[in-house]
Amino acid sequence: MENLTFENHIASVFDEELEEIRSDLMNMGGQVEQQLEDAVRAICDADSQLAEQVIQRDGKVDKMELAIDEACVLVIARRQPAASDLRLVVAVTRAVADLERIGDEAKKIAKHALELTESGPSPMGYTEVRHLAQSVSQILRNSLDAFARFDADAALVTLEQDKQIDMDYKTALRELVTYMMEDPRSIGRVMSIMWVVRSLERIGDHAKNLCEQVVFIVKGKDIRHSDGH
Amino acid sequence: MENLTFENHIASVFDEELEEIRSDLMNMGGQVEQQLEDAVRAICDADSQLAEQVIQRDGKVDKMELAIDEACVLVIARRQPAASDLRLVVAVTRAVADLERIGDEAKKIAKHALELTESGPSPMGYTEVRHLAQSVSQILRNSLDAFARFDADAALVTLEQDKQIDMDYKTALRELVTYMMEDPRSIGRVMSIMWVVRSLERIGDHAKNLCEQVVFIVKGKDIRHSDGH
Numbered sequence: 051m052e053n054l055t056f057e058n059h060i061a062s063v064f065d066e067e068l069e070e071i072r073s074d075l076m077n078m079g080g081q082v083e084q085q086l087e088d089a090v091r092a093i094c095d096a097d098s099q100l101a102e103q104v105i106q107r108d109g110k111v112d113k114m115e116l117a118i119d120e121a122c123v124l125v126i127a128r129r130q131p132a133a134s135d136l137r138l139v140v141a142v143t144r145a146v147a148d149l150e151r152i153g154d155e156a157k158k159i160a161k162h163a164l165e166l167t168e169s170g171p172s173p174m175g176y177t178e179v180r181h182l183a184q185s186v187s188q189i190l191r192n193s194l195d196a197f198a199r200f201d202a203d204a205a206l207v208t209l210e211q212d213k214q215i216d217m218d219y220k221t222a223l224r225e226l227v228t229y230m231m232e233d234p235r236s237i238g239r240v241m242s243i244m245w246v247v248r249s250l251e252r253i254g255d256h257a258k259n260l261c262e263q264v265v266f267i268v269k270g271k272d273i274r275h276s277d278g279h
Numbered sequence: 280m281e282n283l284t285f286e287n288h289i290a291s292v293f294d295e296e297l298e299e300i301r302s303d304l305m306n307m308g309g310q311v312e313q314q315l316e317d318a319v320r321a322i323c324d325a326d327s328q329l330a331e332q333v334i335q336r337d338g339k340v341d342k343m344e345l346a347i348d349e350a351c352v353l354v355i356a357r358r359q360p361a362a363s364d365l366r367l368v369v370a371v372t373r374a375v376a377d378l379e380r381i382g383d384e385a386k387k388i389a390k391h392a393l394e395l396t397e398s399g400p401s402p403m404g405y406t407e408v409r410h411l412a413q414s415v416s417q418i419l420r421n422s423l424d425a426f427a428r429f430d431a432d433a434a435l436v437t438l439e440q441d442k443q444i445d446m447d448y449k450t451a452l453r454e455l456v457t458y459m460m461e462d463p464r465s466i467g468r469v470m471s472i473m474w475v476v477r478s479l480e481r482i483g484d485h486a487k488n489l490c491e492q493v494v495f496i497v498k499g500k501d502i503r504h505s506d507g508h
Contacts, residue, residue: 112503113504126355144376234459237466241456244470272345275341
């Protein structure tokens with residue numbers, strides 16, 4: 051350590067700070083994954099206690115967002131990050147916003163789980179939820195992995211998977227409308243499932259945004275809104 | 280101008296850049312307001328041509344987001360903004376993301392307008408849409424005004440108005456569910472209205488986020504996720 055020049059020392063402190071931000075982001079990602087998993091389990095197992103836990107824990111996710119965002123602003127203010135480091139910091143703040151929104155959607159799912167548990171058991175629409183939740187969890191996992199490894203190729207592959215989710219989502223919606231038409235008394239319950247399915251689709255979109263930020267970090271290219279990536 | 284010291288000159292160039300970013304953001308805000316207004320008009324007047332225009336113009340909003348974001352990153356990279364200027368730049372990038380999402384929701388509304396126009400006229404649920412759209416447009420206008428004038432007090436007042444929107448939204452949902460139950464054949468159409476109402480509520484949320492960023496700029500306080508503001 052004594053051999054470090056002043057510049058190296060500065061750089062290494064800076065790298066440490068960036069590394070800490072990245073690792074906080076990964077922690078937040080893990081937390082959000084857990085929230086999604088528990089929210090879906092709360093629906094499928096009609097577990098109102100678990101749903102309550104998810105709702106309560108959302109505050110923790112929100113705090114993580116604020117803390118990481120503050121660390122990012124501080125690191126920009128105190129250091130003068132070079133272009134590539136600045137890209138990393140900017141991408142992290144965008145990713146944090148997406149993770150927070152995934153957490154929000156998980157909380158909404160948990161709230162619907164509470165409603166559904168109160169109105170008694172009914173398996174209608176649960177197959178659709180379980181199926182879609184599985185794909186969405188997978189895409190979220192892949193996006194976080196790509197972020198952890200700064201793997202732009204993996205990110206681009208994951209981006210493509212979102213198309214399948216959109217198709218599954220549309221199929222689920224059609225089936226749910228059919229349930230409502232066949233049994234109008236079920237409309238209230240099926241509407242809840244409808245919102246859950248919508249939340250899952252939104253989570254897929256946010257996972258997609260994470261992938262776009264990995265590409266931004268690695269390739270320096272902003273591919274948001276570009277078709278076909 | 281000749282009397283300017285070097286530092287003043289630097290500062291004034293920087294201010295010009297910031298001013299340009301701010302004015303681009305305001306332009307984007309105006310564009311997004313127009314998109315919302317036209318999307319709602321397309322629904323209520325069953326105007327499929329207008330709906331198509333909204334859908335097409337969304338690409339312009341997306342480009343605005345990318346351009347402003349790039350300008351923000353450049354200004355941070357090239358200058359070393361002081362804390363308060365950095366806050367402004369950070370707030371602008373967050374605001375831009377919210378405006379882009381408002382544009383997205385307007386596009387979704389326009390897509391539902393197309394569906395609804397195809398399936399023929401039916402005034403069901405339009406009162407709810409018109410009512411909610413009016414409040415949401417107002418809150419968006421107020422948020423953008425608060426941003427343009429960096430008026431934290433106005434932003435805090437506007438934040439409170441979002442609560443009314445949430446109540447109107449829930450009332451609208453309940454009424455729509457009643458329509459579906461009364462006439463199951465209308466379920467498909469009413470579902471479209473349901474998504475429109477949901478989009479309007481989301482736009483209200485994004486407008487709220489804009490207000491939070493005004494407070495962040497002016498007071499340096501991050502009030503996201505804080506209850507009761």
